Amino acid sequence: RSVSLRSTATPRGRVSYGGALLLQRDPRANNLGKKNLLYSQIGINGAMYANFAREEFIEALTALNPHYLLFSLGANESLAPRFSATEFKRQVLSLINKAQKALPQTQLILSTPAPNFKGRVFNKSSLRAAQVIREVAAEQNILLIDLYEFIGGEQGAEEKRKSGNYYNSDGVHFSIEGYHHQGDFFARELEKLLP
Numbered sequence: 038r039s040v041s042l043r044s045t046a047t048p049r050g051r052v053s054y055g056g057a058l059l060l061q062r063d064p065r066a067n068n069l070g071k072k073n074l075l076y077s078q079i080g081i082n083g084a085m086y087a088n089f090a091r092e093e094f095i096e097a098l099t100a101l102n103p104h105y106l107l108f109s110l111g112a113n114e115s116l117a118p119r120f121s122a123t124e125f126k127r128q129v130l131s132l133i134n135k136a137q138k139a140l141p142q143t144q145l146i147l148s149t150p151a152p153n154f155k156g157r158v159f160n161k162s163s164l165r166a167a168q169v170i171r172e173v174a175a176e177q178n179i180l181l182i183d184l185y186e187f188i189g190g191e192q193g194a195e196e197k198r199k200s201g202n203y204y205n206s207d208g209v210h211f212s213i214e215g216y217h218h219q220g221d222f223f224a225r226e227l228e229k230l231l232p
Contacts, residue, residue, distance in 0.1 A: 086128040095139045111150035111166040120162035126169045147174045149185040152194035154208030182226045
């Protein structure tokens, strides 16, 4: 029902936990079996590719030893006052290269960010971020889930925002209903992409 974490290494200092994996085994099951899926996710509000390209995060990933690793980032970078496609690509490649080096047997998957808004105005940098991720996926032979295209680009985002039930009021995050659609979309795409 609850978990408390306390660092014994730095009792007075600040400690940052990058995620946790909690498992509850079914007492009726003898083993995990082939049809079971172990899903772990890490998310930090405001996170960017550069946040996850740190050695501590890569080390933590190696402990999980995942078969598949999906990076769904890029929206926060697209909201920067001066978005640079060149700098963004460098950050994406930095994380990918570190992940591939540490986990050579892991299949990487990239997702484009959803189209988003700055206030009431469509954020054209979200298109540029999606283009960079498509480019990197093609160049690096990495699987791709195109959330930007699923939403319908600028026009689809405008329509979904006007309907009032897809985007949150900030124009970046989805509503509960929007996240349900995203989850269904990701599940369908993963079924197509993965054996």
